[in-house]
Amino acid sequence: MNDTASVLPASGAEFLASAGWAGCLVDPIPGDASFRRYFRLRREGEGAMLMHAPPPHEDPRPFLDVARWLSGKGARAPEIYAANASQGWVLTEDFGTDRMRDWLDANPQGEEGAYSAAIDALVPLHRVEAGPFAPYDWETYQREANLLTEWYAPAMGLEVDAETYGHAWREALSPLLARQGNGVTVLRDYHAENIMLLKPSDDGSGQQGLIDFQDALAGHPAYDLVSLLQDARRDVDPALEARMLERYKAQANVTDHFDADYALLGAQRNAKIVGIFTRLYKRDGKPRYLDFIPRVWEAMERDLQHPALGPVAAWFDRNIPQEVRRDLGGRPE
Template structure:
């Protein structure tokens, strides 16, 4: 048993779970690890968010905010934030991703409908006390594409012009947009389907206050699974019917779609090149496809022109060629 495992065991003992069986759970793209603590009559999830790479405090704060608004985030059973350890309610193993992948179209539509309704409910709540999703954050995230993808492709691109194009596009965002809690990673692998029919939320520690369209993009232009354009359109219409957004929601959806997809392409290359996680490049073609669709919106013209001038179409990974063209 290494030093970190000893710290985890001491935490479990102090929380009253010292006799539990400990089973590892497949983690995510971060430094966090997860374990299921199993006893005959109860079970819980232990999050190991080791400092200094991770800080569980934002997760704890947002979880308490969400549950306070009547949404289903895991209950915090125990926490030692300084040690990076949190004991959570166990939502089980039934994720939205696997459920909809194995289901028929009717079930898929019903599950997505419920996820849209959860967003509408969240957006009707007072925003959480978290930082703003401001211009600097949008630019920093969009810049991950030039920093990682373009570098990996060996492309010498106009980085300053890229930022300038994004400034022009972000200027088209409607200032009348409401400011809501944006979970930022709201997709089928972070939504649990609960026994009572509810949907449990995960991976929201990076929440910011921003435009309502962002989490719809996360869900409906999912980097990890295909969402049919017809279902995407139907769910956007359902959200409109529920939330009645009184601003230029269509422009916001495509601008934030392009911004998020550019960011994800950069992040996925970074996870591959820097963190040696080879599964992520396999998802990049799907993200490029969504990005190309967003770039067709008239508000994205400056960014679309930059792409045309700097990244040839054959290098936009349309067939998943990225992973085969150069080694780690």
């Protein structure tokens, strides 16, 4: 670890001093796909997490709002110790280093327990009215799905019919939107890299902490299930996916169309992710995300087999050549 002054800009040192953490030891944590940076803090046996989400690229206020709302509903979001939103600094509780994905790499015997706990954490969140967040509406679903035609198709040298792509999604998603109603709180990136295991037992059970939820919307309860069980960064066996989906349905009040809605949102999210990962490569120079595309594409192909995806599946058949699809989406160049 390093001392505060050697790692953080002056505004960060000043923020920590105002929060009572002057002179603490600071350990930078490697970043991911955003402008946010994270630091683990230590002093005299105490720990905390420091996030820097600097304007204009980032805004920590949604994170703060969602964290407080989740905590108020009994969900395990990190406690907020101090914040300076205008400068992008947030000091929070440290959930430790047992990220679900990393812990399972070292403890594969705990997979069933960890995923069961992650399912069980969603159920009470879905039993309460959605938070005061923007709706996951048609425009949002469409804008996200369009990332495939805007980024992936050109990178693959494919000339696709973007207009009929939009028509196909509208036809497929309209019944889901009618069933969604006011919705539930959707965290949007609820998966093994954004779940922290708090003192996990050997079988993976135990309390879990939530992170990276600042983009929460009010949407369909199946969306976070898809995020978890069709994980872009970690293989989830289809048999485990099926068991966890049944575990959720046994506890939640779902409609007869829930399996269809799960497949619809699976295909929509996976189309979005293929586009995002291509954009991270083409625009941001981050080629490592290309390695995840085959996993995402494979899950999307399974989703497209559901009858509810008929219009979208037909569009894929007309626009994405079979040789590309047999290669699990190919590798954008």
